[in-house]
Amino acid sequence: MKTLVAAAAVALTLGTAATQAAAQAVEKKDLKIAVGGKPLLYYLPLTLAERLGYFKEAGLNVEINDFGGGAKSLQALIGGSADVVTGAFDHTVQMQAKNQPIVAVTQLGRYPGIVLASVKKAGEIKSFKDLKGKKVGVTAPGSSTNFMINYVLAKEGMKPEDVSIIGVGGGPSAVAAIKRGDIDAIVNLDPVISQAESEGDIVVMADTRTEKGTLDVYGGPYPAAVLYTTPAFIQANPKTTQALADVFVKTMLWLNKASTEDVLKVLPEEFFLGNKTLYAQAFEHSKPTYSPDGRFTQEGAEAALKVLKAFDPAVAGATIDLSKTYTNQYVEDALKRLAK
Known part of the structure; x- marks a missing residue:
């Protein structure tokens, strides 16, 4: 019994030390994340990361501000009241056309689920x-x-x-x-x-909750929810950006192994809209939409550009450098660490 208690004490000390080390490593410990509709399954990875304690493990104190839609959370980032956003990849393309570049650093959804x-x-x-x-x-x-x-x-x-x-x-x-x-x-x-x-x-x-439905609408794979921020934030806070990528990659890997019951246990009751069984069915409908590992593909970025050009004159008339709309650097680093 004494051995077990001692082992638990050591584990707790190591866990605390790890959290403190992570907190010291990041440039910006207190962060504001904007999201447009937190209870939507589109943004499920954000709530899972929060409730699984992954932000805290990474030494981050996160305040999540929920808005009525993705356009409003984008405005929060541009206006300076949010540090990062979980929002649609589309915005990274649109904002480049407006000479206000933003960069996606982790992909959460590989199909839109819309x-x-x-x-x-x-x-x-x-x-x-x-x-x-x-x-x-x-x-x-x-x-x-x-x-x-x-x-x-x-x-x-x-x-x-x-x-x-x-x-x-x-x-x-x-x-x-x-x-x-x-x-x-x-x-x-x-x-x-x-x-x-x-x-x-x-x-x-x-x-677009399935690959077939996504192909029927968009003609190709289409990135959905991502974690994005400004190039200025990344430049000033590279370790914080890496910590955020670590959190979301860890969440995506957990989600892709989790059962429906595992997911439901983590979520707050109010997410179920009064019907837990129906929510479980909705999650199972949406599960194929999530990214398996957080990586972006050039093919997905090209699909988004094609779609936006079809109805957005600003995008159609601009020269868009897709390599500046996303980076896999932080995801790859996170995957290497998590594989150890």
């Missing part, structure tokens, strides 16, 4: 062309959900202005908008989509 569905209360919407003149709910204007509807319209020879975009958030507010009939169609993510589908309120028209 679903376009018609709302049954709106009457029959049988094709994408039937969306013309309709009210389409997205998480927030300018977010990745907005980009998906823009691209679907562009493929049909239509313009973003051919529909009315309405921000409905990514939680109970989105479900309520469907129930009330405030929108004719919705572009959103799980668990919102799975709940609305199970209750018979929507009909799925396009689904």
